[in-house]
Amino acid sequence: MKINPPSTVQWIASFLGTGFSGNPEFMVTGINEIHRVERGDIVFTDHPKYYDKALSSKASVVLIDREMPCPDGKILIFSKDPFGDFNRLILRFTTRGSHEKMISSTAVIGEGTVIDPGVFIGNNVVIGKNCRLHSHISVYDCCVIGNNVIIHSNTVIGSDGFYYKKRAETGRHEKFISCGNVIIGDEVEIGACCTIDRGVTHNTVIGSGTKLDNLIQVGHDTVIGKNCLLAAQVGIAGMVTIEDEVTLWGQVGVISNVVIGKGAVVLAQSGVAKSLKGNAVYFGSPAVEAREKMREIVKLKNL
């Protein structure tokens, strides 16, 4: 997420009570998790295994749990608990208002949009024109919905990502504060009882013209392209990229961090455990090309 106002490294280190190495006047403009960072961002790393990834990323500032020489063009902030300090920073820059009404007075709702009884719309939500939101939908703070969007009853937009750090000392899972958003394009339709999690620090995106059936899960920071079709009970984990015109049939599951190429079709109940090329048909758990899977099924039957 972008932070407002942008703040100096010195201010941030002082807020966290930590030392740092590098330009104290550098202006930090964003806070982002490692999978999507830009220049100006602060990122965190708390395991030697991931030091290189953080230090060679586009992030300008790295919140890190070991004092080390500062690489050229980077700034290091030294923290005993980078995860905890990162969460503290996010909370500092996130406005969490209370919700006294079903539709927040700070929400912006476009002309021609029809909102049925019992819809909850949080603070700073933006909804475009000519949408239809059916009863009992929940739209969490700051989510953005385009024009001509239909959302069916009891769907939840913007719930927190499922993202924890396990503390080895205690065995407890500590929550990463989700501060990303959900961005829904134009002409999207979302069925009933779907759950679209917000991004952890970036956005969960549903591209224009994409249609979701009922009871579908879309994880944090996942980006779905345009004109896709997702049948009922599909479950997509976090940080997935689904390109345009992909079809996922019923009950398909997709593991985190994979890419499904443009025009791919994944048959019902398949489990996508690695990235898939576009313009092909897949089946099975784990999913492989459908022809291959069908051959396996025949071979097994004939054993």
Add this chain to the structure above:
Amino acid sequence: MKINPPSTVQWIASFLGTGFSGNPEFMVTGINEIHRVERGDIVFTDHPKYYDKALSSKASVVLIDREMPCPDGKILIFSKDPFGDFNRLILRFTTRGSHEKMISSTAVIGEGTVIDPGVFIGNNVVIGKNCRLHSHISVYDCCVIGNNVIIHSNTVIGSDGFYYKKRAETGRHEKFISCGNVIIGDEVEIGACCTIDRGVTHNTVIGSGTKLDNLIQVGHDTVIGKNCLLAAQVGIAGMVTIEDEVTLWGQVGVISNVVIGKGAVVLAQSGVAKSLKGNAVYFGSPAVEAREKMREIVKLKNL
């Protein structure tokens, strides 16, 4: 759906701005999608592959995208865009009222029925006697619920079918306006967070005595018989027929357009990809007779 008032072919062609061939005074009484049509109905077809099916169906009037001689006993209405014109006709005969209250004043609710706080009941809904509707249920317009029915919280009855036409020119999916209904029999119990889609032009039916667990999807125009048991997270696509006394265990998926015979049992996580005979036990994805599947599992283990 039945249309009200029944209207002449001449009126319909004039409303659509199209030509036609056949008896101008013929009274059209219904609008239905090809999978369930009756005499008096208008149906549409927009691909030569399906011309025969439409022309040999029980429908009296066919909305078609090619001028051709009119077969005996039929009426043809010629349209450049049968799908779009069919949607226009549906919209013309569908009353879509607004929802200002959580319980519409046009809903009819039987004696002894208990409705918890936060339930949404749309226009012209009919609910029988001695039902219990738990909090946050949504019942869309015109759905019909029998007597002694229990529905748990956050379930959605009557959301739109997942049914689109892909426009080849643009790659966009155009929504088919669902105008069918949901009909729920007596002594049905439906768990929490289920989604029962309305029929596209006909009805989605849940037969008397059938029990659904939580998080179940029932697609448009699917007909479920009496005294069935569906365990949690079952997903049934559109236009499926499930006969009486069928048991589907947890997370079973059923593809569209199949029939599951009376008394069949489908074990958990199976995927039903073709019609299944009654009074047998099935397992696997795709589902086959459970004994056969068990043999395959043993053979594979012993390889």
Add this chain to the structure above:
Amino acid sequence: MKINPPSTVQWIASFLGTGFSGNPEFMVTGINEIHRVERGDIVFTDHPKYYDKALSSKASVVLIDREMPCPDGKILIFSKDPFGDFNRLILRFTTRGSHEKMISSTAVIGEGTVIDPGVFIGNNVVIGKNCRLHSHISVYDCCVIGNNVIIHSNTVIGSDGFYYKKRAETGRHEKFISCGNVIIGDEVEIGACCTIDRGVTHNTVIGSGTKLDNLIQVGHDTVIGKNCLLAAQVGIAGMVTIEDEVTLWGQVGVISNVVIGKGAVVLAQSGVAKSLKGNAVYFGSPAVEAREKMREIVKLKNL
């Protein structure tokens, strides 16, 4: 469940209109289904196959459909329909108040707990301190939620168990009246659109520190340990025991009555059909050790 007030065998037999054998003054303190009974409880059995289990259980009183000599230390109550009479007893001792407000005046809600608009909280619910309940949650009567618990929108806590007796004469499924409860520990997080059924006569339990993603089903009387992670769309049947620190990945299904040992990890889409030992990784439907399953997948590919 415990009954209040505790009642003599004589009073119960008279209420049911049945005969009995044993101490008429014995004080019955609870009504429980066979899978979790204690001394002082009344249990029922209606099939010779299960007589021994009921008669050798800890239950003090057995509601049974055949007159027989009373074993030492037991009391028998003779009933033509033990299931129906058991339900009548449960109803007699269950207070089912009405719900006129979204938040019952008999609910107890701890300091610092934030409840968003549109949340339904039933009678006698107890919620601890510093919890966050997002919009459109439903918490049924008598459920207990610990401290620092986060529950996301449209989740349902305490819906009835999916538990029926099939009446052979009519083919109808008769509902077992769920009178158990849901007990949620501290620092639990539950995602959006989850369904946590109440116990049938005992409790459904989610241990402290356990985190659930979205669209998860937890069946009646299931006990989940501490610090577990359950990914989206997991489905757990009734009467399952999941020990501490278990991880179930997306869309995993777990059959009823099994135990998953401490620290076990079950990979996505697996189906757990028997008990699994702790500290191992499982995959497949039915789930076996993941290494074994991976070998099978390779062998099948190489056929």
